[in-house]
Amino acid sequence: MIISSNFYKLCIFLLFIMASCTGENSKKEESIIENNANRVITLSPHLAEILFNLGALNTLVGVSAYTDFPEELKYLPNIGDAFVLDIEKITILDPDIILAWESGTPQNIVDELVNLGFKVKIIKSKNLEDIASSILLLGDIVGKKKEAKKIANEFKVGIKYLKDTYQTKKKLRVFFQIDEKPIFTIGGSHFISEVIDICGGINIFSDVKQIAPSISEESVVSRDPEVIISRELASNKMKFNIWEKFEDMSAIKLDNLFYLTARELERPTSGLVNAGREICSKLEQARFNYELYNNG
Numbered sequence: 001m002i003i004s005s006n007f008y009k010l011c012i013f014l015l016f017i018m019a020s021c022t023g024e025n026s027k028k029e030e031s032i033i034e035n036n037a038n039r040v041i042t043l044s045p046h047l048a049e050i051l052f053n054l055g056a057l058n059t060l061v062g063v064s065a066y067t068d069f070p071e072e073l074k075y076l077p078n079i080g081d082a083f084v085l086d087i088e089k090i091t092i093l094d095p096d097i098i099l100a101w102e103s104g105t106p107q108n109i110v111d112e113l114v115n116l117g118f119k120v121k122i123i124k125s126k127n128l129e130d131i132a133s134s135i136l137l138l139g140d141i142v143g144k145k146k147e148a149k150k151i152a153n154e155f156k157v158g159i160k161y162l163k164d165t166y167q168t169k170k171k172l173r174v175f176f177q178i179d180e181k182p183i184f185t186i187g188g189s190h191f192i193s194e195v196i197d198i199c200g201g202i203n204i205f206s207d208v209k210q211i212a213p214s215i216s217e218e219s220v221v222s223r224d225p226e227v228i229i230s231r232e233l234a235s236n237k238m239k240f241n242i243w244e245k246f247e248d249m250s251a252i253k254l255d256n257l258f259y260l261t262a263r264e265l266e267r268p269t270s271g272l273v274n275a276g277r278e279i280c281s282k283l284e285q286a287r288f289n290y291e292l293y294n295n296g
Helices: 005-015 045-053 070-075 087-093 105-116 128-142 146-165 193-198 215-223 239-244 272-295
Strands: 039-040 060-062 098-101 118-121 172-177 201-203 229-232 257-260
Touching: 039 045, 045 060, 045 070, 045 098, 045 128, 060 087, 098 105, 098 128, 105 118, 118 128, 128 146, 128 193, 146 193, 146 272, 172 193, 172 215, 172 272, 193 201, 193 272, 229 239, 229 272, 257 272
Parallel strands: 039 060, 039 098, 098 118, 172 201, 172 229, 229 257
Antiparallel strands: none
């Protein structure tokens, strides 16, 4: 089966933990943690970003496709995407360890690398707790324990602040829209759904087990969101237009349609705190609009 680069890009944004792209697997891997690894290859953009934040850019000898932030990571050798790796290039780069992503690296890729004799460590990044743990684990691997502890603690403090500040405020029903053709959203197990909850929102599809389900217009309307939020991308500036015909939907009546600009929303790293601040800010504006509409 040929999987297009556009599909993979959608998976990267949709999920950054999207088991539905690659399938949930009980991964085969080397049970090792390489302390002070000097030559590291990452198979997911967010893993390279975490290493960069730890001050371990010098350990990175290869990265996967779409590793484009921070800027410095763009110039590292590209070893392929999650579905097709350049094994010859990986062999030449001679990594001490290859870091895979639990929900984004297919089982056959992990098996192939291990069978070829490469040391592979799979990193879990499904929820907010996992993010802090993954930072600490990567710090162990590249000998940056002190830096990792600092970043992980700052992440936990940032999330706690948002939770303490916003979680008990008026609850609003939130629809998080990823795309419109077809319409994708997030289920309750996605880390963005966690952030919405922390900000005092209720993901209207939190009962859906799929991490990134495709849903219908009718299912959105029937759940009557009071807020619609989406990531602002140049390609989807008009994605909210599909809801304008539903004049009785609460989000339309309240004018609670918001684009998010924080690129950190796309990846499970410590930068998610910044994205959380923006989501919480949009929900605060939505509460203001709600009060204005009902009491104005």
